[in-house]
Amino acid sequence: MVEEGGQMRQERFAVLAQLSDALQRLRHVERFVRLDGVIEAALPFHEFLRGLLPAQPFLALRLPARLLRGVGGGALRRHRRRFFRLERFLALHLVVAASTGAQHEKGRSQNPNGFAAHGRNLHLDPIPPRSVRVVTPARTWNRIRFPLSSAMQHADTLVLSQGPWLTLSTPVAPPRGGTAMNDLGEKSDWAAALVDGRIAALGPKEEILGAWEADDVLDLGRRLVMPGFIDPHTHPVFNASREREFEMRNQGKSYVEIAQAGGGIRSSVRSLREASEDLLADLLARRATGFLTLGTTTIEAKSGYGLSREDELKSLRAIRSVASSHPLDMIPTFLGAHEIPDEYREDREGYIRLLIEDMIPAVAAEGLARYADVFCEAHVFTTEESQRILEAAAAHGMPARVHADEIESTGGAELAVAVGAASADHLGAISDAGIEALAGSKTIPVLLPGTSFYLNLDHIAPGRRMVDRGLPVALATDFNPGSCPTRSLPMIMTLACLHYGFTAAEAITACTVNAAASLGLAEDRGRLEVGLRADIIALDAPTARYIPYVFGENLVTHVIKDGRLVIRNDRSETTP
Template sequence: MEFAKGKIDLLLTGIGTLVTPVGIHPRRGEKMKQLHTINGAAIAIRDGYIVDFGQEQELLHRLQHAEITNTVDVGGRLVTPGLVDPHTHLVHAGSREHELALKRAGVPYLDILAQGGGILSTVKATRAATEQELYAKARRSLNEMLLQGVTTVEAKSGYGLTVEDELKQLRVAKQLDDTHPIDLVSTFMGAHAVPVEYKERTDAFVELIISEMLPRVAAEQLAQFCDVFCEQGVFSIEQSRRILLAGKQLGLRPKVHADEIVPLGGAELAGDVGAISAEHLLAASDEGLARMAAGNVIPVLLPGTSFNLGVKQHARARDMIDRYNLPVALATDYNPGSCPTESIQLIIMLASLHLKMTPEEILTACTLNAACALGRGGDIGSVEVGKRADLAVFDAPSISYLPYHFGINHTFGVIKNGVQVVWNREIMTEQHGVGVR
C-alpha cells in the first residue's frame, strides 16, 4: 500500500509482540490455534481503521513520506485485537446476592426460579427502574469491561417481559451504543422466563412475544438478534422454534440459550433454525454438537456461569474443537444471578482451567470467533488492513501469561476505532460521556 501522500492519524510503535488470528470467518478446530505473531511490531491507523502493520522498521520505511499526526510508543507491551464479549445481560436493575446462600446450600437454579427468584426477581427490579437508572448502572459495567480490554459487547433484553419493559431495556442499550466507546450489539430475549402474570399460561406468553413484542422490536430497529431460554420448565423446543422463526421472518437472526441444565435439544434446534450461535451448552448431546457443526452454528461458552453455580459439569470445549471442528467463542454471561462479573480475564483463566483450552484457542475465542458470533467478523476481531483499529494493550510478556497470572487486570491500554480510550490503566477520554476515572 502506498503512503507517500497519505496521512496517518495514529502510529503505534514499540509493540513487544503483536498476536492476532487472521480472517473474517470463524476459526474452527485446529485452526483456532493458528495465530499471526510479530515481534517488534507497529500499526498505522487512519480514520479509525488499520491501514498497515508489520515489523516496526519495515513499516517505518513504508511510511517515510507519510504525514503522521500522532505516534504512541506502547513500551514493549503485548498487543492483541480488542476483546469481544458476545453474551451479556448488561441492562438490568438490582442484584441478587441474597440467592448466594441458596446456591451454596445446593438449591438448584430452576428451583430458585420456580420460587419466584432468579430471573423473576430481576424482572421485578427492572420493571420498577427508569431508563436513566438502567443507563447509569449499565454504563458503570461498560466502563469495567472497557478497562478489561473489551471493545464490543452483546447486550440481551429479557428482564422486562412486557412489551414496554423489553423495549425500555433495548432503548437503553441503543443509547449506550451511541454514547459509550464500546460498541453494543443488541439481542431481543423476551423469551427469558415466563412472567408471574402468565404462570401456567406459557403458550399465551409465547403468543404475546410473537404478535406484539417482536414486531415492535423490528419496527424500531432495536435489535439484530432474537434469543430464547430453551430449557426444561421455561420454553420448550417447539415454543422456542416458533419464537425464533417468527423473529427470523422479521430480520432478527436466531441465537439460543441451549442445553444449559438438561439436554433438551436446544443445540439441535440451533442447527435446524440457522442460528448464528448456541450458548451455554453444558448438557449438549453429541447429536446436538453434530447438528451445530452441520449448520455452521458458533458455540458460545460461558465458563464463569458453571464456576459461579458450583456445578461439576462444564461445556465440552475439547470435544467441540477436536471432534466436531466447531469454532468456539467465549463470553462472560454478565448477569445479576448466575454470573455477576464483567471480567473477561476471569473467563480467560476459567477457559484454561475448566475447558482445557490453550492460550491460542482462548485468544481466538475472545476475538475473531466472538466477533463472528455477532456477525461482525468482517469488521473486527483481528488485526488486519481494512478492519477497525480496535486493540488491547496488555502488561504481559505473552498471551500465555493472561490465564497464568490470574485474579488481576492485565490491561494497560485500549484503542477503540483508532482512539486511545484507556491508557496507563485509566479511562482517559471524556468523549461519549465516559468521563475520567
C-alpha cells in the same frame, strides 16, 4: 493584488521560501496521483496567487482560511493533519505546473496544458524528481528548489510495541476450529498506522515509521498488543444485584430451586420494571466502561429482564441510547423469551402469543434489535415453543441466538441448527447428536465457563471435544446479576483452560476471531489486519500464555476503540 516594486516581490519570495522550508520537513513526497474537486477557501490568498502568477489564473485556488493564517511554515505544519495532500500539491506544483510548458531539471516535461479547468481532476506526476527547477518567465527570479523524496503518508495515530503482536491474521478464514485455533499470527516489534478508526497499515516497525507520520504516537514499550476482546453473550441491562442468591447457593439451594422460589430471573424482572429508562441507561453506561477497562471493545447486549412489551422496549432503548454515545460497541438482542413472567404463570400460551404477535413486531418496528434469543430449557421454553418464537422473530428480520442445553439436554443445539441460528450458547449438557449437528452447520457454539463455575454445576460443556471435532468455539462471560456477575474475558479464558483443557491460543481465538464471527462481524473486527476496525488493546504480558495464566488482576493497560485511545490504566510494566 497589484505589485508595487521590488518590496512586494521580496515579500512574495519570502512567503514561498517559508513554504519551501515547511515542506522540506516532509521527508517523502512520492505519490502524486489526483486531487479531485475545487478547494474552497479565502480570497486574500486567491489574490496573492493571481498576483504572483498572473499568466496562470487557474492556480488561484481558494485555500481554507484556517490553513493560511500566518502563512509561514509553522502554520502549515500545524494544519498538516488535515491538509497534507494539499501541502504536497503546493510543494511540487505551486510554481512548476503554473508555467505553461515548465520543464523539470532532468528534462521531464509537465502537462503543457497545466491543470484541468477549475482545479478539478488535477493529474500530477506520480514520480517527481528529487530536485525541481522552476522556470518563471513572468518574474526576474527564476529558480526555486524544493528538495523532495518519496511520499510520507499521514495517520491519525501510530501504535508501536517491541513486544508480541497477536494479529490473529492467518491463512484460515474465520471462524476457526480445530488446530487453526492455535495460530495467533504472532509477530514482534511491529507498528500500526490508524486512520479514520481503521487500520491503514500494519507491519515491522521500521517499515511503518519509514512510510507514515502522525500527530499522535503511542509507544507501548514491550507490551503485548492484540485485537480488543469481543463478548458475544451478556445481559447488561438490569437494575439490582442479587448477592443474596449467591449466599443461598452456598447454603445448598440449586439454580432451579432459587428460581422457583421467586428468585433468579423473575427477581430481576420485578426490579427492572420499577426503574426508569434513564436509570437503566445510566447503570448500563457505567457497566460499559467496566467492560472497556478489562479490554472488551464489543459486546452482544441482551434485554430479557422486562418480559412485557413496555419494559422490553425500555431495556432495548436504553441499549440504543448508551451505544450511540459510549465507545463500547453493543450488538442488541431481544430476549423477551427469557422466562415466563409472574402474571402469565398460569397462561404460558398467552405469553407466547404476546411475544409473537405484539412484542416482536414492536421491537422490529423501532429497529431495536439485531438478533432474537430464547431460553430453550425444560423449566422455561420447550424446543417447540422456542422454534415458534424464533421463526416469528426471523420473519421480522431478527435472526436467532439460542440459550441451549444449559441444564439438561433438550435438543437446544439441534434446534439452533434447524432455525439457522447465529449461535448456540451454554451447551453444558449438549448431547453427542447436538455436537454433530453443530459440526455440520454454520451455527457457532458459544461457551460460558464462568456460569457453570459460579453456579458450581457438576457438569460442564465438552469444550475440548468440540474443538477437536473442528467446531469454531467462542467464549463469553454471560455477564448478568445472578449466575455470572463478571465482565472479565481473561478470567473466562482462565476457566476455559482449566475446565475445558483449552490452550491459551485457543482461548484467545475464541474471544476474538470466533466471537466476532458469532455476531456477524468477522469482516470488521477480531483481527489486526489492514482495513479492519482499529480496536486494539495492550496488556502487561510477555507472552500469549501469560494472559490466562494470571487471574484476579487486570493486565490491560491501553484500550484503543475505533482508532482512539479510550482507556489507559495506571499500570507499569511489572511482569517478571
